[in-house]
Amino acid sequence: MSTIDTLTHFLTQAGTEFQLFDLGRQLRPLERARFERIERQEEPYPWPLQQKAWLAVHFHQEAGKHYLWFLSFPLDERGLLMSAGPKQFMELVVETLGYQLSGELDEAKAEKLASNPWTFRPAEAKMAALHARLSRQLAQPSSAYLAPLCAYLADPKGDGWQQLGLQGFADLAERISDPDILPLVCKSLPRLPEPVLYALCQALESVALPPALQGALLERINQEQERGAPNPETLAHLCRAQASCPPQALRRAKLQTLLTTQPSPALLLAIAGRLPGDLEDETLLSAFLEALATTEAALFGQLFAELVTLPALRLQLLGKLRDPHRSEALGRAIGDLFKAAGA
Known part of the structure; x- marks a missing residue:
């Protein structure tokens, strides 16, 4: 066996068919070729x-x-994948299972694999979304x-x-373009009580929406x-649904x-996150x-720090730090950001 230096190399050498998803803010497929470039530090991770x-x-x-x-796995200040984490995880897998990745895990092996700094348990909604995506790919029933x-x-x-189950919303979202489901969702959207609407919007975050549903969501905002x-x-939630x-x-x-007439911490979090x-x-x-x-300084610092790690926004945001046309309030918020960073 040759030296294993990336996760994709390891999974290929182990004889597996595999696919990757990002689970940070929402469920998103991550192309293998793109992840290979990320592993080689040829481009930053797109959704830190x-x-x-x-x-x-x-x-x-x-x-x-x-x-x-x-x-x-941790990223450096440029958003590049730090190779130590994946390498150490792969060493643990090889030590525990070898290169075949087959057979049943006994309790001791399962606990050893679970007890490491690189594994995590996704939120229930993301688990439901992933289960729905894979079930459909594998032609399994909902x-x-x-x-x-x-x-x-x-x-x-x-x-x-x-009595409605979270998995049902994820299954529905995966089938949102089906001719018997899309009209049902669009027609019901104006009448849904908030708990159902929120669960539906959360499920819709991870799927591409037909234009008719995008229009229905904007109408519900109106x-x-x-x-x-x-x-x-x-x-x-109605904004997040279009993620x-x-x-x-x-x-x-x-x-x-919305930002000029009805700004709120919830809206700002939705835009920044989704x-x-x-x-x-x-x-x-x-x-x-x-x-x-105009919000709390802590929220300004939190969201600015997250957004500036996104490759597509980094240069624009850094430019805003010295924008001569910014408002007095924004100038104070940025000043507080520098003070906190220097504290």
Whole structure:
């Protein structure tokens, strides 16, 4: 066996078929060729969270069982993958299982693999999203929770939503383009109670949405804005639901309006966490930072520190630190940021 120096090299040498997903902010496929470049430090990790890469690795050997690893590896200040973590993890796997990655794990081996600094347990919603994605890829049936959810969406009245399962929302999201599901979701969206709406929006974060549903979500935002006291959490969830859709002018215009008329910590967190691509627009980035500057200093520091690690936003944000046209409030917030960094 030749020297193993990357995770993809290891999985290939072990004779596995595998695929990679990012699980940081939402479920996203990560192309093998791109990850190989990341492993060679030829490009930064595209979706850092807390200066780490959060990965799901799905693999199997021919006609063998399917396995999942959930791995978190640190990134350096440039967003490049630090090679020590993956190498140490692979050494642990080889020591525990060898190179075949097959057979049943006994309790001692399973505990040894689980007790290391590079594995993590994903949030329940991300686990449901990944399970739904893989089930569909493998042509497996949806969970038993999908049918009750569809029945509820057809007539969303009363308290029946308490019995709906999270996995049903993830299964529905994976099938959102199906001709019997898309109209059902679009029609029910204006009438859903908040707990159901929030669960639906969370599930939709990880899938590409048909234009009809993107329009229905924007319409529900309009509906919420027209209320006497719009709910900031509802507006934030409706924005988050569009996380896997590419930026487009209509949504950016809506975000601009929300930032200037109904800014809230929930909205700022939603944009920074799920829609950072929209902030590549200079006008929207300025509106976002101005709104962020009026919140608590801790939130400004937290979100600025996260966004500046994103390769697509780093130069723009660093430029904002010395923008002569920024407001007094933004200038103070940036000054406080420098003071905190020097403390």
